[in-house]
Each structure stands twice: as C-alpha cells, then as structure tokens.
Amino acid sequence: MTAVFQRCANCRAAYFPFRLVCSRCANTSFIEDDVDSGLVEAVTLLANGQQTATLVCPDDVHFIARVMGGTVKAGDRINLTNSAGEETALAGYIPFQRNYA
Template sequence: MSVVVQECSGCRRKFFPRRLLCGDCDSAAFRDLVVADAVVEEFTHVSGGRCLGSIRLLGEITAMAALIGIEPERGMSIPVRASDAEASSGYAFIPGIAASEAFERTTQ
C-alpha cells in the first residue's frame, strides 16, 4: 500500500502526518494524495541490521522510514509503503494511512 499525504484545498500545502487544520491558511478542507515513491536524503544503520532513513515525499515533506531490503544511497528513489507486511524487493516503510484505507474513508 502506498502512503497518503494531505494537500490543503486552500493553499495547496502538503502535510504528513494528517492534520485537522492547515497551519498556513487555517482551512479544514484537504484532499488525499497517494505517494508511491520517495527520495532517500540521509540514512544510518542501527543495531539488528536495520536501516533508518530520512526520505523526501513529493519533493517537500521529510519523513523518517525504515529502509527495508535495500542498501540505500543518497538521492536514490525508493518505493514507499504504509504496511511492512508486503513482499517487495526494497522499500521505505512509514507507519501511516495506506492508500486503500484513505479511499475507504472517503467512500463511506
């Protein structure tokens, strides 16, 4: 599942994680944007063979993620997932709202 970020309907600023109000224009109206890929900015290897990284979503949102199944490089484009249960050769895992969950919320 791809990750979902919010875009303010008033000023178009993007947010992750989800917000109730826009910090720039105070609008409460948002639309969901599905993000499938991100760019690795920084990363570090931690105990247990895990790799954590700072990734950039949509060119403007920075998020922390577990980098799974890859040997990352700065500037590398990588798929982004909201579920770590998916089989993939390499991806960034960000706990959050998956695209399918966001769709279910808007159709109910």
C-alpha cells in the same frame, strides 16, 4: 506501492503526519493524496541492523521511513509503502494512521 499524505483542500499545502489545521491558511479541510517514491536524503543504521531513511518527495513532503528489502544510500530513489507486508522489494515503509480528533 504508494504512501499516503495529507493535502489542504484550500491551498494544497502537503503534510505528513496529518494535521487538524493547515499552518499555511488555517483551513481545517484536507484530502488524502499519495506518492510513489522518494529521494533518500539521509540514512541511519540502528543498533539492531535496521536502516531508516529521511526521504524527500514531491511538494516538499518529508518522510522518515524504515527501509525494507535491502539497503540504501543518500541519493537513491526508492518506492514507498504504507503496508509492512510488502517486503519482497526494496521500499520505504511509512506507518500510516489518521490522527483525527
């Protein structure tokens, strides 16, 4: 399981959600990269009982993910996925869509 984020082809800055222009160097060329897991920084319990978590990943990429397959607490490390169908194991689901103009 992995989640996809965007990396500037020039300065290697990492972004999620995707951007059209790098805020560090103003480059407009990006590559897709992926990350396997993230460290839970904060957890929110929604009214419907679903958990969401703020995750910190390498390169200081931050995701807000829906927690699937269990519950988490701050300090836990969980796997990440862009596929909502992978609900058999504990994972952070990050809906992925490209926002190119």
